Amino acid sequence: MTRTGTVTGSTSPAQQSEPNLRTVSRRLLAGALPVLLLFWLAICQLVLVTPLYAAENVFTSVTAIKEEAGRFAGEGKLFLKGPVDPYLTGTFVTAGLFGLTYIFDEDIREEFSGSHHGVMRGITDAGNAVSNPLLHLGVAAAFYGTGAFTDQVKVMQLGEEMGEALLLADGATFVLKGVIGRGRPYQTDNNSSYRPFQFKDGYDSLPSMHTASSFALAHVAASKIDSFYGKAACYAAAGLGGFSRVYQGKHWASDVVLGAAIGELAGAAVTRYRSAPAGSVTVAPFSMDGAPAVALVGKF
Template sequence: MFPSPLYAGETLFNSGAAIKEELGRLGSEGKLFLKAPVDPYLVQTGAAAGLFTVAYIFDKQLSSNGTHHGVLRGITDVGSDASNPFLHLGVAAAVYTAGAASGNDGVMELGEEMGEALVLADSATFVLKGAIGRGRPYQTESKSSFRPFQYRGGYDSLPSMHTASSFALAHVAASHSESFSAKLACYAAAGVAGFSRVYQGKHWASDVLVGAAIGELAGDAVTRYRALQPGKVSIAPMTIDGNPALALMGKF
């Protein structure tokens, strides 16, 4: 069976059908996201758990008091500001809007994927932050200070949402490029974001590792779901020998 068709020009701004399709797709991607640590990435999850354990052991040695100065401080200021999850959502919205306004389905789809990956990553980290309640480096000297489900200021360190958001965006952006250099640049930018959060004393290193894993899984869930689909179907008006007709367009 074909996916439910959308008429050419239908977007989230003018179509209830498009909104319904988006919500359904996000729900399906969410299921892939939740299953991903076990299926199909069980081995990778084990490796990530090992890295987290090592980072947790050395968190204190890797932590920073955030009082550095100089060029590196300036770079990490930019990295931290650029990794703001709200800024990323704005970027996704701007890309989608540009695609919708210009009628460019490729750009619009990129904006959709960015937004979906960010919603998954940010939602997961938001829930985990409150549930785990780990103290931030500037809040407590102990890496093992936890206040689960208390939602206290300064006790929302694990995982890093800035990092999760950055890696979710990096995965989607990289998936739309065939250039290795471009892919590397996407992940390098995300890596700078994570490093910045540790360097400025906002997170423990292990917080950043978990955030990166969540962001990568979120981006992967979105791109993997779309790769499994036959493609979108759209209906556009056309003429055949001067007679009005409809064209069914898509990839099958």
């Protein structure tokens, strides 16, 4: 006598491991982000309620605020001039790369379309999380506040540079997103759907703010590191953020190319201004007794 039957619902170890890996990665992210947020809030609380003993800073000194405004104006000027002077060659290279990726935007989207699961989903979830512009601003604030509270001027200045680069990159991309009005990959069937000046949700694809913010932060961080591998790690993290935006259908590939260029330009404007030799000056607007005026700001 023979017995026959079927077994249903069985899965292979490989199939079982994929959701497990995704679950673990998401749990790690869910646990890490609140910790980072709490750390940031703790730093802000310390800064607001505790006397600061470092060099003059924007929390305690009106003079420091004025200096910061003048410095930021000078960096903004370098940022706006950068595509022509001194990065004209880089501008042409970026334009060529942007045009090339624009041609293949839809092919790249199709390549990454479909179900996302397993290790790559976990990696790109992490890339999306760590490339968040708000998180970057929190990191800059944490460095600045920690440096001010502990009398570590170099740490405070690092946070200062990060914040300035992020404001330039995020501000530029925010304006361009609304002005250009490009449809996101999940919003339109093609990469040439535009609704300029309408500031509509889903039509704010170009450029990628996550990528711009990541590269601005990477440039400033890398400028403080002597090791080649350390610098490469900074840019690898920024590149992961850009790749994750494309992989998960949040942006076209060309959005990421332009975002990376803007972020790099913003970071370079800050580090160039900081390293300018004595005698370098720029004109910055300010107010004197309520009346508009201009000032020469720089190193003398």
